[in-house]
Amino acid sequence: MLKNLLVLGDSYALLDDKHGHWASMWADVNNIKIDHMGYPGAGHVHIINKFLEKPILLEKYDAIFYSVTDFLRADVTAKKNKLAQIDSILEHYKIMPRKSMAKSLSDIPDKEMAHAYPNLLNRLKTISQEDQDWYAKTLNYTNEEIEERIDIMIKNIEGFYNSMLIQWITRANLFALETLILKCREKNINLVLVMWPGADIHEDNFDGTQIFNCSADYQDYKNNSRNHIIRTQHKRLLMEFTKEILQGKIKL
Numbered sequence: 443m444l445k446n447l448l449v450l451g452d453s454y455a456l457l458d459d460k461h462g463h464w465a466s467m468w469a470d471v472n473n474i475k476i477d478h479m480g481y482p483g484a485g486h487v488h489i490i491n492k493f494l495e496k497p498i499l500l501e502k503y504d505a506i507f508y509s510v511t512d513f514l515r516a517d518v519t520a521k522k523n524k525l526a527q528i529d530s531i532l533e534h535y536k537i538m539p540r541k542s543m544a545k546s547l548s549d550i551p552d553k554e555m556a557h558a559y560p561n562l563l564n565r566l567k568t569i570s571q572e573d574q575d576w577y578a579k580t581l582n583y584t585n586e587e588i589e590e591r592i593d594i595m596i597k598n599i600e601g602f603y604n605s606m607l608i609q610w611i612t613r614a615n616l617f618a619l620e621t622l623i624l625k626c627r628e629k630n631i632n633l634v635l636v637m638w639p640g641a642d643i644h645e646d647n648f649d650g651t652q653i654f655n656c657s658a659d660y661q662d663y664k665n666n667s668r669n670h671i672i673r674t675q676h677k678r679l680l681m682e683f684t685k686e687i688l689q690g691k692i693k694l
Contacts, residue, residue, distance in 0.1 A: 444505045444632070444694055447476045450493055451509025454638060454669050456480035461667040464679035465507050477503075480669070483557035485515025486615035490622045500625060505632040505694060507654075508622065512638070513615040514608065515559045517550075518598045520591055553581040556595045558602060566596050623651055632694055639671075652692050654683060 449455045449465045457463045457478040469476035481489050489511075493499060556562075565573075569592060578588040626633040627650055637643055639656045656679060665672050671679070686692045 444472070444474050446503045447474050447505045447507065448499070448503040449476065449478045449480070449507045449509070451480060451489060451636070452484050452511045453480055453482035454509040454511075454636070454671070455507075456482070456668045458668040461669070461671065461673040462676055463669060464671075464676040464683060467676060467680045468683060480509070481557075482668075483515070483559065483562070485511065485517070485557065485559070486513070486618040488515075488517055488557065490618045493622070494625065500629050500631070503631060505634070506622075506626060507634045507636050508619075509636050510619070510638060510641070510643075512559065513612040515557060515615065516602065516606075516611055517555045518558045518595070518602045520554055520556045520595050520598070522594060553583060553591075556599065558599045560603060563596060563599055566592055566599075619648070623648060634692060634694075654686065654692060657682070 447465070447469055449457075449463065455478055457466055457480075463478065466476055466478075468474075479493065481492065484492075569577075574588060574592065577583060577592065578585060581591075583591055623633060625631075632652075634652045634654055635648060636654045637656060641655065643653065643655070683692070687694065
């Protein structure tokens with residue numbers, strides 16, 4: 443029987459104080475310790491890198507429920523880059539000790555980057571005062587700099603998606619997910635990929651994993667839940683997940 447479970451992913455992996463999470467409900471019923479690591483808006487490269495930069499986590503958990511987000515997400519800079527900086531960045535990697543590589547790729551202040559995905563552009567262009575205040579508070583922007591930063595993020599995200607090959611972004615995220623799959627296999631960690639609501643991806647696409655497909659009618663960005671799913675919907679997902687275990691479709 444499982445002892446330690448991790449729910450890893452984007453905002454769907456978060457535990458909401460009011461609405462909870464279906465995985466926590468399942469863990470409570472089965473007396474399993476559970477943790478949540480959710481990074482709202484982040485892509486696979488960011489999420490999995492954050493998890494793997496602490497090797498001890500691979501020893502702590504015997505099961506991971508990974509919330510699979512779309513494969514077009516990426517991180518872009520939230521400030522103005524100067525082309526003259528590129529050469530100095532390349533020189534940095536030439537002299538950097540090998541042991542600091544992982545830290546160098548991760549240790550970026552949140553306010554200096556933006557989790558980018560295509561539909562974020564419209565949300566930023568029509569951003570409400572409430573959301574603007576959230577950005578300012580969460581990323582520690584002053585009231586004077588928040589409008590400028592949002593403008594920079596819009597321009598950088600537009601420039602990024604206008605210039606990047608979609609196939610490259612998709613492959614980068616898929617490679618990250620495949621890395622997590624391989625790491626879990628090495629450590630005998632039971633990995634369940636939890637698809638975002640409405641997605642229906644067959645497990646043959648991800649060798650050696652199990653998949654839980656969530657029904658499409660659970661997603662609602664307008665509710666007040668941090669994970670976009672309200673308590674009654676979490677209870678229904680709990681029932682669906684339990685049914686798949688009883689039917690032997692998911693084995694834990």
